[in-house]
Amino acid sequence: MNSLLNFVLLKTFVAVAETGNFTVASQHLNSTQSTLSQQIQRLEALVGQPLFIRGHRILALTETGEVLLSYAKKILALNDTFFMKMTGNAIIQTIRLGFPEDLASGQVTPTLAIFMQDNPNIRLEVTSGLSRQLHQRYQHGELDLIIVKQRKGEFKSHYHWPEPLCWLTTNRREHLNTDSVPLIVFPENGLYRNDMFKLLDIEQRPWHITYTCSSLAGIQSAITDGLGVSLLPVRAKLPQHRILTEEDGFPTAQEMEIAMHFHTGSDTLNALAQQLARQLGRL
Template identity: 50%
Template sequence: MNRPLNHDLLYTFITVIDTGSFTAAAKRLNSTQSTVSQQILRLESAVGQRLLEREHHHVRPTEAGEQLQGYARKILRLNAEAVSVLSGHALSETLRLGLPEDFASSVATPMLASFMRENPRVRLEVTSGLSRDLKRAYDLGEFDLVLVKQPPGVEGTTMHWPEPLCWIDSASYPVVDLDPLPLVAFPADGLYRRDMTDALDSQGRQWQIVYTSSSLASVQQAVAAGMGVSLLPRRTVISGHRILSDGSGLPVPAPMEVAIHYPRGASSLTRRVASMLADLVEHGQ
């Protein structure tokens, strides 16, 4: 018979993934780096698989670690719920949401805060990040609902809306005429990055990426400061930007969409929050 996985080891494993390093995990756990490393080794021994890979100063899960991560989060969540029930402080439901940064940091925040005030027994766990990471985590069962950016036609989409894109340059320090064209982009495989480079390659236009960030605010500010042009949703344009028209010579952006994913048989609470997010998206179109 297989022995049950140790709860403390699973908690340490998830903490390392969430913080991105053994050092940061040790600080959060009020432990030492060597103790954290030993606990991960014990967990790897228990499952017979290598779970984490070190890359420079960052730690990421292996394929086996990705598989275990979803189960570990479920086990920890069920444990917390059991403790709440037995202590008489149970919440009616926990809802795990994944949102792109531009939604999580602006339009969605007031709505979610109001929802929490109106539903004090519901616990929201909101995570913001890149759409590809959110969708991957959703597929692993780590979210109940995600709102993501994606190409049209992705299977399993519950609701979707067009997301108009535009090329943007600095209003004060334009660089669109430089050769090679400087680009401000999200990390490799991030949304819009490949759309930019593939479109420019199809034109034979020379380009170079001069600034990379996973933060929308950083990308916006880098463009406004004149570091390079970028391809972003039209609704994220700020006062320091100039939208480049078709006459700029840049290729027409490929269509994108905003989409909501939640599983069949989702709770009424999940559907209610999905409806509220849908209203936000439609209002912003």
Template identity: 45%
Template sequence: MENSPKSNRVLFDLDLLRALLTVADCGSFTAAAARLHSTQSTISQKVRRLEELAGHRLLDRGVRDVRPTDTGETVLGYARRLLALNEELGEALSGAHVATTLRLGVPEDFAGGRTTHLLADFSRRHPRVKLEVSSGLSRALAEGYDRGELDLVLVKQRRGSREALARWPEPMRWIDSAASPAFALDPVPLVAFPPRGLYREDMIDAIEALGRRWRISFTSSSLGGIQAAVADGLGISLLPARTVTSAHVVLGVESGLPEIDSIELAILMRPSADPEVRVLADMLVEMLGQSRG
């Protein structure tokens, strides 16, 4: 009888795989420990044990974040499948149907219209996915994504500031009231989003570069609030071109204000994302591509 070669079979513990997957999704051991209701040292020990079993380093432990190695990406793919199969087996034996939670973050000006129609369509097609949508300022959404609190986000960011699944330029316009212009006032009244907003920083920098005095006359985290305040003559603002209304007038180059071309829309998704996350991401990419094609 011909002898078959002896294979080194390793049985990978699902608990260890779950620890690796959570660290990769959250980008840090601290956030992973919080999500798994464990301690950072315990999660670290589980990942190291998994690396010992695999015989490979699976994570690059940087100063600010943790990223999977090439081998780690391979293991993450299998880990997600194994954990999903384990969940399916449990459901099959119990007869229960456990919903998957998908946490999406979008800017406030994308929280309606075509986006909500798309989300409703996704929910109809994937009834077992529990969709949780949050809207807010892009920096807050990006920070939530980095902490592992969101699975998929559409954000506005500086061009090329970070890796993204897809990105599109976001043309910007300086706007004033068509009925009660405010740009000639001294100091220039500015209608702005709260501190740390991208548009706010660009607006202030540009006004100061002109040597003009300025003041914040109106602050709102709502796009509708910004649009209304400008329309009623409370000040000028900087907004995406797609949000300019008939109640506004665009301030062109003759005003001395610079063209702002540093902003882009970006979709952020982890390489290890669930299939349902990838499906929704693809739908968003298609929608945004069509609207900007």
């Protein structure tokens, strides 16, 4: 039974169990899927029972697997703590974060800097991108903590804040072309894009796309220079912009929300992510 304390097998098991996917787990461990599969088979042979229910797209744990996962996390955490105490060297942990471009600065970065100062053996790996893409990567186990924009209640989240929207145009011109509304939009699958189309269609106002950009700064600049109008968060309004209201023929858009998601496991990495989440939640 002492063979069960093979830390390599336990680490592989935890990675596969938490991601539910051999491909993602192999990327986390810098190994191959075949190697991980063989290690899981060895562990199952030692336990004498299957640890995963096969045949599903996402691997699910058996009852034995769930029990082992709880113990495996504790064993690995104790192992890390022991060697930290004996050697005086803390093990480097990397927390993978995902933020939309406009949230990856401002109040967020100072909080990240303070967290790194308080936890010198933590590495933060920040990815910026569209909210839907970041949420997909989070669901696949590729990110540990994300702050994304979503429709109110679209996905259950640990922290969320209101995100009111408004129509914006340049303040350099008094009147808009009423024949067809020129729209400045994010690429397909970007937030607010389809909302603009639907809102104007309801009002039976003709529209056309004049500018597409994946960068918020690019969208803001295009609005400033008078290339068209766009639907953006109120906080994205610049001094060079003017808000368009129902009096201008632009219907009020439904409020969205900013949501923070993070994994809630009991291992060291998840505990650190939860600590960071609490600090970001106070912003």
